[in-house]
Amino acid sequence: MTSPIVVPRPAATVILARDTNDGIEVFMVQRTTEVVFAKGMHVFPGGGLDPTDHHDEIASLCVGLTDATASNALGIDKGGLAYWIAAIRECFEEAGLLLGYRHDNELVQLAEHEALRLSDLRSALAENKITFVDVLKAEQFRVATDKIAYYSHWITMPGRPKRYDTRFFVAQAPVGQVAKQDDYETVGHRWIRPADAIEKSRLGEIDLMFPTIKTLESLARFATVQDLLDYARTPKPKQLMAPRTGTGRDGKPEILIPGDYAYAELGKIDAAGVGVGKTYIEPGVAVEIAPNVLRVTASNPGMMTGPGTNSYLIGNHDTGIAVIDPGPPLAEHIDALLKAARGSIKWILCTHTHLDHSPATLELKARTGATVYGMPPPPYPNQDQTFAPDVKVTHQQALQVAGATLRVIHTPGHASNQVCYLHETERLMFTGDHIMQGSTVVISPPDGNMATYLASLRLLFDEKIDFLAPGHGFLMDKPTEAVERILVHRQDRENKVVAALRTFKQPVSLEELVPVAYKDTAEKLHKVAMRSLFAHLQKLVEEQRVVFANERWLLKH
Numbered sequence: 001m002t003s004p005i006v007v008p009r010p011a012a013t014v015i016l017a018r019d020t021n022d023g024i025e026v027f028m029v030q031r032t033t034e035v036v037f038a039k040g041m042h043v044f045p046g047g048g049l050d051p052t053d054h055h056d057e058i059a060s061l062c063v064g065l066t067d068a069t070a071s072n073a074l075g076i077d078k079g080g081l082a083y084w085i086a087a088i089r090e091c092f093e094e095a096g097l098l099l100g101y102r103h104d105n106e107l108v109q110l111a112e113h114e115a116l117r118l119s120d121l122r123s124a125l126a127e128n129k130i131t132f133v134d135v136l137k138a139e140q141f142r143v144a145t146d147k148i149a150y151y152s153h154w155i156t157m158p159g160r161p162k163r164y165d166t167r168f169f170v171a172q173a174p175v176g177q178v179a180k181q182d183d184y185e186t187v188g189h190r191w192i193r194p195a196d197a198i199e200k201s202r203l204g205e206i207d208l209m210f211p212t213i214k215t216l217e218s219l220a221r222f223a224t225v226q227d228l229l230d231y232a233r234t235p236k237p238k239q240l241m242a243p244r245t246g247t248g249r250d251g252k253p254e255i256l257i258p259g260d261y262a263y264a265e266l267g268k269i270d271a272a273g274v275g276v277g278k279t280y281i282e283p284g285v286a287v288e289i290a291p292n293v294l295r296v297t298a299s300n301p302g303m304m305t306g307p308g309t310n311s312y313l314i315g316n317h318d319t320g321i322a323v324i325d326p327g328p329p330l331a332e333h334i335d336a337l338l339k340a341a342r343g344s345i346k347w348i349l350c351t352h353t354h355l356d357h358s359p360a361t362l363e364l365k366a367r368t369g370a371t372v373y374g375m376p377p378p379p380y381p382n383q384d385q386t387f388a389p390d391v392k393v394t395h396q397q398a399l400q401v402a403g404a405t406l407r408v409i410h411t412p413g414h415a416s417n418q419v420c421y422l423h424e425t426e427r428l429m430f431t432g433d434h435i436m437q438g439s440t441v442v443i444s445p446p447d448g449n450m451a452t453y454l455a456s457l458r459l460l461f462d463e464k465i466d467f468l469a470p471g472h473g474f475l476m477d478k479p480t481e482a483v484e485r486i487l488v489h490r491q492d493r494e495n496k497v498v499a500a501l502r503t504f505k506q507p508v509s510l511e512e513l514v515p516v517a518y519k520d521t522a523e524k525l526h527k528v529a530m531r532s533l534f535a536h537l538q539k540l541v542e543e544q545r546v547v548f549a550n551e552r553w554l555l556k557h
């Protein structure tokens, strides 16, 4: 029996930070081993939202924030203010630190007699005899909701018995207050530099949960509390951090976050978070990435091919099988394709004819009699001249193969004959090398063309696509964002090329220009970068911004 996915409970956490001569320190409490969740762990103060956090009465005691502005900041319709209140309430309950204003509008600083009185109120609150509003009213305090800033959003992964939908906040530590654990849920506390906390966890001296480690890593970037607050207050959507788990190379579960290569794929092939997906690509092993769609990766990993070239098999016994990109002519890979196919291979489709994508077509066609689709190879030595399609595909042609409609999108740029195939019902696009995961696609003139490439990227904005299935790497989600990232990256590189050209008063050769324009790139990649640099220069020449003569380039002023 499969257990239902647990709905995450809304929660709030606050990271109190203070400046020291050695960078910022953050406040952490240690949870007791008597609790179910995060037993004995070091955490930031926080916890689940309480029904009282939603009351109108407490909302009226919040400074500088309404439910509308708070909800807007969190990207929810309503109820946002309760997260701010919960963060401040939990901080008071667990650590005795109160982010509040006194009746004279000064921030709460606790003289000894006040601290004692508040300590009694805190005990009564812990025993549920009074509410947080009662505490505030007794002291004529208001909640300093203007002093904490929304920092990040984490959701516990599926498959866990307790799940939280947690908003993290950051704040300057209140001055003139001394923390004290509640000796109930929390048994200790400390101020610690984020990097030191990570190191202690590595050494096994303290226990940290995965989101805490990742949060500490992100906090280690900030030199001062002001930097941290400025970052948090910059209006921008926060990346939802919803970790996912898969099986790593060592056979053990591995936790991934957005940005990790296998992250999007795990969400698609293992929505329940059972851990059946793998966090690595294993050559020759079929992975079902969508209903009736398998990926089999060739064992040709490398600098230009990532984990290896992906071949995709679409269809089943009833429909017959279509293979997209049979890959390099490796006998073991062709055998793996034939073995993985859940039916007879009737169609072979190629995205382009670089030597790692199409050469196995010859052998696979010989062994299956399949019909070959694609565009013929352009006349260059890095192209597979054995590739001879039975059907020459054209832009926007709809192919009915293997029970699916695959629409051809001609996307020249990486190669002049590069096409993508869009599986319309799965909203899944097989991109070949138009977009690959984890590295920049090489644009190598004369067949490659930068301006054409950028125009072809924009073609994808017109299509309904949920996932990209690249020629190299895992499934990628959010195609629009992926394309925008590439466009920004290319523009950024072009700016660097122009800036590099500007440093030369005389016409300059590729060899002289590459170390300047690609000084942020490892030197061993400069030879490959030279091809893309050439492509950028060609675009600038086409735009008449750069003059080219005698193998040298000069920026027009």
Ligand SMILES: [Zn+2]
Pocket (backbone or CB within 6 Å): 352, 354, 357, 414, 415, 433
């Ligand atoms: Zn290619």
